[in-house]
Each structure stands twice: as structure tokens, then as C-alpha cells.
Amino acid sequence: MPLDPDAELMVKVRRGSRAAFETLMTKYHKPVINMIFQSISDPVEAEDLAQNVFLQIWKTRSRYKPTAKFSTWLFTIARNMCLNEVRRRARHRAESLDQPPKETADGTEQPLQVADPTAMSADDAALRGELHKQVEAALRTLPEVQRTAMMLLRHKEMPYEDIAKVLGCSLSATKSIIHRARETLRARLKPYLRP
Amino acid sequence: MNCQQCQENFDGLLDGRLATPDADAARAHFAACAACGAAWRDYEAAWKAFASAPELEPSSNFVARVMSALDATEREQPASGWILTWPRFLRLGATAAVTAIAVSVASIGLLQKDVNLAMLDQRLHQDLLTELPVIQHLELLKDLDVIRHLDQLSPPVDMEEIEMLLQEILST
Numbered sequence A: 001m002p003l004d005p006d007a008e009l010m011v012k013v014r015r016g017s018r019a020a021f022e023t024l025m026t027k028y029h030k031p032v033i034n035m036i037f038q039s040i041s042d043p044v045e046a047e048d049l050a051q052n053v054f055l056q057i058w059k060t061r062s063r064y065k066p067t068a069k070f071s072t073w074l075f076t077i078a079r080n081m082c083l084n085e086v087r088r089r090a091r092h093r094a095e096s097l098d099q100p101p102k103e104t105a106d107g108t109e110q111p112l113q114v115a116d117p118t119a120m121s122a123d124d125a126a127l128r129g130e131l132h133k134q135v136e137a138a139l140r141t142l143p144e145v146q147r148t149a150m151m152l153l154r155h156k157e158m159p160y161e162d163i164a165k166v167l168g169c170s171l172s173a174t175k176s177i178i179h180r181a182r183e184t185l186r187a188r189l190k191p192y193l194r195p
Numbered sequence B: 001m002n003c004q005q006c007q008e009n010f011d012g013l014l015d016g017r018l019a020t021p022d023a024d025a026a027r028a029h030f031a032a033c034a035a036c037g038a039a040w041r042d043y044e045a046a047w048k049a050f051a052s053a054p055e056l057e058p059s060s061n062f063v064a065r066v067m068s069a070l071d072a073t074e075r076e077q078p079a080s081g082w083i084l085t086w087p088r089f090l091r092l093g094a095t096a097a098v099t100a101i102a103v104s105v106a107s108i109g110l111l112q113k114d115v116n117l118a119m120l121d122q123r124l125h126q127d128l129l130t131e132l133p134v135i136q137h138l139e140l141l142k143d144l145d146v147i148r149h150l151d152q153l154s155p156p157v158d159m160e161e162i163e164m165l166l167q168e169i170l171s172t
Helices: A005-014 A018-040 A043-059 A070-091 A093-098 A122-141 A144-154 A160-167 A171-192 B003-008 B010-014 B020-032 B034-052 B062-076 B088-112 B118-137 B159-171
Strands: none
Touching: A005 A018, A005 A070, A018 A043, A018 A070, A018 A144, A018 B062, A043 A070, A043 B062, A070 A144, A070 A160, A122 A144, A122 A171, A122 B034, A144 A160, A144 A171, A144 B034, A160 A171, A171 B010, A171 B034, B003 B010, B003 B020, B003 B034, B010 B020, B010 B034, B020 B034
16 A cells, blocks of 8 residues: 555655655644644744654654554644643743743744735724634633644544544544534634624 | 434534535535524534634744754764763663663573573562663663664673673672
8 A cells, every 4th residue: 555645755754864854844834833832822832842843753753653644643742742841831830920921032022923814804804803812712711632633623634533543532532522622612602703 | 304413413514524415414404493504504603713713823944943953953962872972870870771671581581491580580670670760761772772783882882891780780
């Protein structure tokens, strides 16, 4: 059976190909950063942690088996490192609360950089902006497992079976997790959705 | 299709996983049942709002930054002989751990030949437990390549030192 393109690249990475590693990273760094960002809410630290995820992938490349889908392996590592970071933060919460917010070089607070919204009327833009804020807030209130499932589901190539592997759950449990998460989103966003 | 069955199919419908007859039945139910129709519209709209919400845009130099970090990491830990950069006590610990594992494996083989080495085996296991924190810390032991290539390290590992360590372990 032929390998999928990612697995083929990863086989090259195992042999030490940096070009293949760079190709995989270019393809996956955005969903990985976004998945981490939804858990730790800090764009700078999300990138730092994502960097560690990819360095870990490189370091442990010899352990990759082509029978495993690369994306499943990657997101499992990303999720585990993210959970470790969340646990570490929970242990040091008191210290973190004393820290000032991250600032950029010019002393201003680091803004959330998002893709440019498409052209729309002022009313639509305001409504859309409010809705997106509510989406983000609703997502953050979800339990970690539901939030991760949602982020993986948004990544179009990830079928339920692979999400189940990343979460370490059965397929039926994963379906239930996704349904509960969507129900929560529906309840939270209902007031902001156009009839 | 009743209301409960219909609402159980929301995810399948949304993700395109529902067989065509079931999808058609669900849509027919929405047309006939106002409550399910409204619930479906909310469910679908909430998902679309989530799926279309803007994502965090990574820094444009993210990939280049990771590649630089990778270069830096590899410079710090060259592939060959990097074990020799460890402090002496850690190298000794690693050597003792590897030796303990190797001897333990060997003793299991001897025990299978009805040789009475139960005491030795027990002692080695105790040593292994003592060394466990060190072993867990050692990335290289995960693949056990170090055992296979112990004699190929450059400069070579001092086999006399290993023997002395083994004697120490056995005499305690």
C-alpha cells in the first residue's frame, strides 16, 4: 500500500532530510499553533511551545513508524506538550498572576494577529467581530478534550478516527465529545446568530 | 425518522458522514418539524461561525526560526560522541545503568538454564530501581542503541571502568 504524502516526507525526515521537515512544518505549523493558542491564550507562548513541538518531532524522528499517520502523531505530541504546559502553569498560577502582560518591543501589549476579514458593511463587521469574540470565549469554556476535538475537526483533513487516536478515546466516545462541544457552542452562540 | 433520531444525526449531516437516504430523511424531517428545523439551523450556524472565525496568524518567520533553533540544538549536541559532553558522574551513572540492564538480561537467560542466580537477579533489580531516575532521564536508552554500539563510541568507553562498576554493584 503506498504511503500518504506526509508519511513519505516523514520517512525522508527520518533519514535526516531537513527539506522534508521544513515542508511538513510549513503545512502544519498554523493548526498546531492555533490548537495550542486555544489552550494557553498567549500568542507568543503558543509559538514558543509549537517550536518545541517541532523540535521534539525532529529529535524523535527515528521513532516515527510509517504505519501511523503523520498528522495524528504530530497532534498527539502537540496535545501532550500542551497539557504539560497547562499543568505546569496550574502549579505556578500564583506566580503567573503577578506577571504583567507580555509586551512588544515598543511597550505596547501584544495584539492578537488575525487574518484580514473580508470586506463587509460596518454593521456586519461589528456583528461578525462580536460573534468571533463569542466563539473564542465559548471555545475557552469547553473542557480541554472537547476544545481539542473542535480544533482538530476544524483542520479539514482530520477524520473522526484520527481525532479519536489523538484524544486516546474510542470512536463512539469521540463522536459524543464532538456532539457535546457543538451543543455547547450552539447554546452559547445562539443569541449572536442571525435568525 | 423521529425528533430524537433526527437530532442524533446532526453531526453526521454536518460532517458529510451520513448516508444519502439518512440525510434525505433528516432534511424531510426538518421541513415537517419546526422545532428540529430550528435546532438544526442553530447547530449548523454555530458550527459555521466557529469554522469561519479568524485564526491566529503565525509569525512569518516561524519556520525559519525553528530551523535556526534546530541548528543550534544540533550544534550543542553533536550526533556522535555527545555522551562524552556529560559530566563524569552522569556518564558513570549511565554506564552503571547500562551494565545493570545488560547483566540483568543476561542473568534472566542464565536463570532459564536452571542456574541458581536468584539472589544476583534480585540485587540487580534493586540496583535498577535505584538507577531508574537516571535511566528515565537518558534519552539514548530509549532505543537501547547504546548497548549495541557501546564498543563503537569514540573515544571508546573504558571497559575496565565498567567491570569495576559491575564489581561494586555485585559486592554491595
